[in-house]
Amino acid sequence: MAASDRKKEKIITANWSNLVSELLELILKRLGFLDIVHFRAVCSSWNRVARFYITSPIYFPLMPQTPLLMFRKNRRFFNLSDSRTYKTTRKQRQGRLGFYDYEDSWFVGSSYGWLVIFIKKLKVLHILNPLSFERIQIQLPSNMSKDIRFIFKAIISCDLCRRSTSSSSKSFCIVVCGTFQDKLGFLMHEDTTTTATTTTATTKTSITTTTSTTHLVGDGHQIYIDIICHNGMLYALSYVGLVEVWDFLSHPFPRKVLDIEFSPTVTRLIRKNCKLSRTKSYLVESMGELWFVLPIGESVKSMEFVVHKLDYGKKTWVNLDNLSNQALFISKNECISVLTRDLPEVRENFIYFIIEYWEKKTKKYRVGIYNFKEKEMVDLPEHMKSCTSNSLLFWIVPNPWIVRSM
Template identity: 30%
Template sequence: MACSQNSKTRNTGSTEEPTWSELQTDLLQLILKKLSSFEIIIFRSICTSWNSAAESYKLSQTPWLINPTEGQELDADFFNLEENNVQTIKNVFESFPKHTSRWGSSHGWLVILYKEATLHLFNPITGASIELPEIEDIPDTTKGFYWWHIYTARVFFEEPPSGKNVNYLVVIGIRHPARLSFCKQGHISWTDLDGVSDYDYHIDMVFHNDQLFTLDHEGSVEVWDFRVPYPIMKTHHLRAYSICNWNGPKRYAWLVVSTSGEILRVKSATYNDQRFLISKLNLAAEKWENVDRLGDQVLFLAPKQAMALSARDCPGCEENSIYYTFPGKPQVVRVYSLNGNKVVEKSYNFHRKKTTAPLWIVPDPR
């Protein structure tokens, strides 16, 4: 968008082109104070000088839900939890084919997968895109490999990405036979992780302190150490945590790194069952330990992801709570409070395409 606009001066009546890019920083700061988070992101896209003026302005960390607009997969609806409204951005996904799968997210970046089994990293706010190595480069993968062979994909960053500094790790789970493969910034091909059995199915994974933690379908935790050139795996067979003999389907489980660096597991019996169990990983004792309170934390759950943030950084969100949306609740974000272990009355209604799973993102315009 240009930083200029034709107007008529009061003195001469001549047409001049004011240079909006030369507005003083103090004036731009006054404008920024009046804007919502969404408007600040649009503000930054106007021109270089406006973007620079907004760089020091800290955006809210309250996540947004991103979902393709009904009937138009190139557009995207962003549900703003803080402001309880939906903003539509046109042609967000115009550089990708229709019918893509979206996984993620981390620091505002998604993993985009489409039918030809082609993978990209994509920031829907800035439009930045990184093409990942060809999927056929994965060992033992033959031609004719398609997107449905991938059951999960995650992107992790060792530090928040900025400009051209995007130091990423991407891990994908592949069916038939089961395997986990990864690539990092600068890699030209995928590398299989050793130790995955042909029947392993990984429900979720997180990356912390240069270690990849996965939760498999049997409840075991596998840890790969990326501090060495070839990641080494160690399996921890943990006794499944249960309470009141309640053991919900294992597929409704998430791993999440807490704000204090602990590995948490969140379990739900079903998508429609409004109860959650939280436990933290104690590798030394080889067990999960019950967690009754999240303190200042807020958890955000969606079918393909989970994230933990501090309530102090998320205006409008309640601490010690879980904000969740599931396929069974296609147009609602509900709030589960650990104060009494119940769903509070507050809920947020939004319109979205029911057949597509939404994703939480923390918008990052860098």
């Protein structure tokens, strides 16, 4: 064929928007949260396929999600996978009420990619999606709010995104530990909601207010340090060196079914840490197991970590020497375990935690890294040295389902 003929030949270019949905779904299975956001920005057809697929009941990502480091004050997110900082736009933030709107607001927990925020003045809990801005408002009942000075931890019993797609199960439970008579508070949400919508020039925001029934349980003599839902039960860590196991679905109110004790040595360490900060001991689910994580040391240079695993058969705690292909991410009142096998940006046996320190009479926060296997602190990589803030930093695992409303 002559050169002139080849020039006349019609050039066929690939039209990526015409890829079949089955192929796009295979790609989506292998993408992390921010990659899904970028995927949706390619074209309208990709966006439509992604929205439909990740909100369907059959969706389950093959790739584990790398925790994002969230800056409380200015709603920025640092992503370990590409060492970049992302920030929501003014258009996204405008009219979207969140915990940064209140001076007396406190971050008290994170479950399934949702934040739980306590507004002390209003005696209100906000369940906030920090990426899609969806929010559920829960007014604390009088039997809980009248004695409350502070909430130390609050968790959600199920994934609210998956719950919302099921017509048969729209109830959930929020478990709270705080200063109300040193008891556990179970807020059993019923399927009764009222929704208020606010509109600005650029955005439309829905705020759902829920009604709940409440149970306060416990003998009133325990100080609860941490709580976690695991295998359909609530595990509550107390100051006296016990982990209480509660069946929160028991009718007509939650029922304690078991006490699991720590050794006297660990109990003394728990009490010592509790005097320094009430949130310095953690329960965390790790690959179907329940772990107990205890930071030790009053300064960064002397920082160490102790990790125990629950032996379900013997009802005892077993000391761990390494994290076995896993890493931990620790915030002020939250601990997250991730499998490092498919996350090259996360190092096996590393513990990524938040350090509080003072600089010129100002409290600041930054990331610290501890090598659990070698029992030593690790120098911070260059790309993480800029992750400092005058306001709280915390880790959150993004929930891929929440991009449906972004």
